[in-house]
Amino acid sequence: MLLDLRTIYLAGALTCVILGLVQLSAYATGRFERWPLWWGLSNILIGLGLIGVGLRGIIPDIVSIPLANTVSWIGYLLILFGVRSFAGRPARLPLYLLAVAAALPLFLWNEPDGFVKRVVLVAVLVMACDMLLVREGLLLWRRERLASGAILAALFAPTVVLFAIRGYLAATGQLGTELFPANDANQWVAATGTAFLLLRGSALLLLAAERNRNTLVAIAQHDPLTGAMNRSGLERAMARIATDAGKRPGRLTLLLIDIDHFKSLNDTHGHAAGDRILQLFAEAARSELRASDVLARHGGDEFVALLPHMSTRDAVRVANRIRSAFGRALAGRDGVTLQPTLSIGVAEGNAASNELEALLEQADEALYRSKRLGRDRVQVQIRALAR
Numbered sequence: 001m002l003l004d005l006r007t008i009y010l011a012g013a014l015t016c017v018i019l020g021l022v023q024l025s026a027y028a029t030g031r032f033e034r035w036p037l038w039w040g041l042s043n044i045l046i047g048l049g050l051i052g053v054g055l056r057g058i059i060p061d062i063v064s065i066p067l068a069n070t071v072s073w074i075g076y077l078l079i080l081f082g083v084r085s086f087a088g089r090p091a092r093l094p095l096y097l098l099a100v101a102a103a104l105p106l107f108l109w110n111e112p113d114g115f116v117k118r119v120v121l122v123a124v125l126v127m128a129c130d131m132l133l134v135r136e137g138l139l140l141w142r143r144e145r146l147a148s149g150a151i152l153a154a155l156f157a158p159t160v161v162l163f164a165i166r167g168y169l170a171a172t173g174q175l176g177t178e179l180f181p182a183n184d185a186n187q188w189v190a191a192t193g194t195a196f197l198l199l200r201g202s203a204l205l206l207l208a209a210e211r212n213r214n215t216l217v218a219i220a221q222h223d224p225l226t227g228a229m230n231r232s233g234l235e236r237a238m239a240r241i242a243t244d245a246g247k248r249p250g251r252l253t254l255l256l257i258d259i260d261h262f263k264s265l266n267d268t269h270g271h272a273a274g275d276r277i278l279q280l281f282a283e284a285a286r287s288e289l290r291a292s293d294v295l296a297r298h299g300g301d302e303f304v305a306l307l308p309h310m311s312t313r314d315a316v317r318v319a320n321r322i323r324s325a326f327g328r329a330l331a332g333r334d335g336v337t338l339q340p341t342l343s344i345g346v347a348e349g350n351a352a353s354n355e356l357e358a359l360l361e362q363a364d365e366a367l368y369r370s371k372r373l374g375r376d377r378v379q380v381q382i383r384a385l386a387r
Contacts, residue, residue: 009054012197016047019201032208038082039204045075046197066106069122073103076129079204083136083152086207087143099125116170123167130156130163140207144214148206155200223297225275226282234296234304235356241294241308242354252351253315255305256363257285257322260341260375262301268338277330277340284325288318304360312348312380319344319378341376343367348381 020043027036052059052068077099081091102125109117133156140149221233229237241252259281266274278301285295285305294306305322307315323342330339345367347359366381373379 006054009050013047013050013054015198016043016050016201019198020044020047023205033085035082035086035208038078038085039201042075042078042082043201045071045078047075049073049075061110062107065118066110069106069118070100070103073122073125074100076126079200080129080132080136082204083133083140083207086211087136087140089136099129116173119170120167123163123170127160127163127167130160134160144211146207146210146214148203148210151206152200152203155196155203159196226278226297228282228285228303229294229296231296231298234294234298234306237294237296237306238354238356241306242352244308244351250309250351251311251348252353252359253307253310253312253346253348254359254363255307255315255319255322256298256345256347256360256367257281257303257305257319258343258367258371259301260343260371261338262340265338265340280329281326281342284329285322288321288325298360304363308351312346315346315348316378316380319346323376323378343370343375344378345370346378346380 020040023036023040023043026032027034027040049068049070049072052064052071056064058064077096081096084091103121105121106118108114109121134153137149137151137153137156140146141153142149221229221236223230259277262274262277265277278297281303282295282297285303289295289305289307292308294304296304296306298304305318307318310318323344326342345363345365347362347366349355349359349362362381366379370377370379
């Protein structure tokens with residue numbers, strides 16, 4: 001192999017330091033939260049630790065063995081700290097300080113006869129940290145649907161196994177004590193480990209990029225005032241329901257909801273009061289909808305609710321519960337002389353048909369029948385869509 005182990009360690013260290021400086025520069029722009037700070041510091045510390053290892057035999061052992069390992073360990077902990085910060089999870093500083101203190105025996109085992117103890121301790125510490133990082137990555141994948149969370153877990157999982165093997169070999173006396181043996185196997189292992197280290201730094205950046213992309217998509221598909229979906233989000237939700245219905249066929253009920261007397265309220269009390277009414281309605285509606293249901297602002301004071309796998313009879317019950325919840329939300333507001341109510345039209349179709357316009361048209365007929373009958377009521381369009 002053209003590169004020796006010392007060169008591999010030093011090249012990896014330089015790359016870690018450069019990556020850390022880039023992340024710190026990103027944090028310095030003020031456009032991010034604190035997680036780039038922790039990730040940047042972690043890369044720099046791991047890089048400094050690798051420099052100490054790469055200079056073993058050139059610099060004093062106290063620096064290249066216990067100090068370098070401890071600095072690398074703190075860098076490892078900062079990766080975990082940064083990922084948890086990114087996920088919005090609590091810091092738990094006392095536990096991190098305790099974890100740092102766990103590396104202090106390295107300074108007592110500085111002599112050659114302490115090699116096995118050092119290797120086993122480092123293996124146990126890194127394994128524990130990497131297992132926690134695998135867990136954090138899987139949680140991000142499951143809770144935020146971040147595919148990069150799964151990638152992060154996949155990159156940290158192999159080192160759990162590698163360090164377990166290394167710790168076992170050291171404990172059983174099967175691991176040599178020479179740091180830079182001149183054989184290709186050790187060089188390949190070191191090169192692979194360094195590659196994993198650098199790839200994991202890139203995976204952290206993927207997490208941020210994917211979350212930013214998801215945030216932009218969410219902003220583009222939601223009404224900023226009420227948090228309900230906009231027309232684009234509604235169409236995408238309808239397409240997703242139709243796709244899911246291909247695997248699980250069923251009904252889809254649509255509620256078209258209009259806030260009665262909203263224009264008069266706006267004219268009397270101003271647009272700020274009107275905006276607050278819209279927000280109160282959205283909050284009341286969400287409190288009565290399931291997690292699988294979709295609420296969208298259809299325009300002005302009209303809203304749409306998509307209720308997958310729900311019969312018309314159950315949908316009418318949900319609609320009446322939304323009316324009641326909206327009335328309770330308005331009851332606590334003073335100074336509103338004209339109390340708005342809700343007129344709701346209900347239409348039912350096939351979830352797999354993806355016929356949003358047809359459902360809206362039928363629900364619109366039911367809605368206006370509700371208004372003709374005196375408002376503040378729920379009406380069902382009897383003529384169903386073709387199945």
